Amino acid sequence: MLIQFSVLTEHLDRYLIGLGGTVAASVVSLLASFVLGAMIAVLCITPVKPLQWVGTAYVEFFRNIPLILIAFFVLVGVPLLTGTVLVPFISGLTALTVYTSAFIAEAIRAGIQSVPQGQMEAARSSGLTYLQAMRYVILPQAVRLVIPPLGNQFLNLVKNSSIFTVLSASDLMYQADLINSDTFDTFSTYIFAALFYLILTIPLSFGIRYLERRFPRVKGVEA
Amino acid sequence: MKLWSKMIGLSLVAAFVVSALMGCAKQASEAEGTIAKIKKQGKIIAGVKYDLNLFGLKDPASGQVQGLDIDIAKQIAKKVLGDEHAIEFMEVTSKTRIPMLKNGDIDMIVATMTITEERKKEIDFSDVYFTAGQSLLVPVDSTINSIKDLTKDAKVLTAKGSTSAKNVREAVPDAQVMEFENYAEAFTALKAGQGAALTTDNALLYGMAQQDRKFRVLEETFTKEPYGIGVRKGDEEFAKLINETLKELQDNGQYVDIYEKWIGKKPN
Numbered sequence: 276m277l278i279q280f281s282v283l284t285e286h287l288d289r290y291l292i293g294l295g296g297t298v299a300a301s302v303v304s305l306l307a308s309f310v311l312g313a314m315i316a317v318l319c320i321t322p323v324k325p326l327q328w329v330g331t332a333y334v335e336f337f338r339n340i341p342l343i344l345i346a347f348f349v350l351v352g353v354p355l356l357t358g359t360v361l362v363p364f365i366s367g368l369t370a371l372t373v374y375t376s377a378f379i380a381e382a383i384r385a386g387i388q389s390v391p392q393g394q395m396e397a398a399r400s401s402g403l404t405y406l407q408a409m410r411y412v413i414l415p416q417a418v419r420l421v422i423p424p425l426g427n428q429f430l431n432l433v434k435n436s437s438i439f440t441v442l443s444a445s446d447l448m449y450q451a452d453l454i455n456s457d458t459f460d461t462f463s464t465y466i467f468a469a470l471f472y473l474i475l476t477i478p479l480s481f482g483i484r485y486l487e488r489r490f491p492r493v494k495g496v497e498a
Numbered sequence: 499m500k501l502w503s504k505m506i507g508l509s510l511v512a513a514f515v516v517s518a519l520m521g522c523a524k525q526a527s528e529a530e531g532t533i534a535k536i537k538k539q540g541k542i543i544a545g546v547k548y549d550l551n552l553f554g555l556k557d558p559a560s561g562q563v564q565g566l567d568i569d570i571a572k573q574i575a576k577k578v579l580g581d582e583h584a585i586e587f588m589e590v591t592s593k594t595r596i597p598m599l600k601n602g603d604i605d606m607i608v609a610t611m612t613i614t615e616e617r618k619k620e621i622d623f624s625d626v627y628f629t630a631g632q633s634l635l636v637p638v639d640s641t642i643n644s645i646k647d648l649t650k651d652a653k654v655l656t657a658k659g660s661t662s663a664k665n666v667r668e669a670v671p672d673a674q675v676m677e678f679e680n681y682a683e684a685f686t687a688l689k690a691g692q693g694a695a696l697t698t699d700n701a702l703l704y705g706m707a708q709q710d711r712k713f714r715v716l717e718e719t720f721t722k723e724p725y726g727i728g729v730r731k732g733d734e735e736f737a738k739l740i741n742e743t744l745k746e747l748q749d750n751g752q753y754v755d756i757y758e759k760w761i762g763k764k765p766n
Contacts, residue, residue, distance in 0.1 A: 351690035360691045363676065441683070443655075443676040452593065453677065456659035459620045461597040 282463040293450030300436040312379025337377035346370035363444035386421035426483030544571040545590035545604035549682040551705025566760040577743040593659035607728035623726035624740040630699035631719025653693035
């Protein structure tokens, strides 16, 4: 038998500890990167040029370097430069948040900017302020466009949290690595790790589908 | 009806995925065949460390891997194929070496691997070619002078898949052990202040202390680590040939030369 179920039954406690780590990492990082990403997106679409540059620089820098590099930088670079040691779990959270927020900012920016400009102009000429126009005209249409790419980013985030293992922070992948070095049954160990990831990601995936259906498509506005 | 067809479709997909996964798992090559395999490919593929000073370290300038493990592996190539250069080195880590050997990616493991009963269930070992002992690497100004000085919440760094993690957990059950991908990463983390000490075999620690004088190795060792060369389970013919090579190296004094070249002193 290629897959040994004893690997799962004998090490279930460690898988669950790992799963807990991955869930905690994903939830915290999801919330933090959404907030940070939204703030960066605001910078990117603001009419103030210097702020736009800051936002764009952030997005282009962090989405164009590998996550593992950011993670290592936070783990060992930051202490060497500043003398502040972040424990591995916090290092991982920071890296994951900084990285994911760049993608989220980009998704939000693209969604908002793909609402035709005429809508903003029409809203403004009917007497709404810029913020009112955003709130009542642009954003409701943008939400539908932003959901699919945001959903993708959240799925990626859960999977990317496996970066924690190289920082020796306890997540599903770290525990799987340790189980592997005890059992030497590499195949079974990681098949079960994959299963646990699917338990997290499949419901998330369906949740995103549901949201996509709930928010109706707006005529004339295409992603 | 629609639900039925959906379910059938789903189970077909599931069956396909499972069978694809099954097919992916490469069967390890037949154990008896290693010497024949080596002769056929004209070289031995040796799994060695690339990141361990004194044992297996890749020199970035020349691209060559150097160290005690490397010299021993070359002598085995000389014995089997008559040419010490008829060898290809492939990087392994403590985590990957046994799966890679079992999978047939490498023919033998010469990577500072301690002979343990647990590993013997998975692979076979040659005779002992080096005896090390586990110790601690600490900053020069550290107050830790013995394993007993490790406090309850001291963080001890090491690499995944090594015996070092288990040993230190046994010696200091309270210590917080952090396992990194390899020793280079663990050492980098130690330099960054992520832990109080790095633990593994002293032979490896000396190599690290030599690279960075801000760290020192404790005199005390708390385990005995006999290193052996790993071959596939049941591959007696190849294991015997390796043992003959090791014996010859002992007898003709070449082993002492190799030892002294890397460790800097004669073996006890």
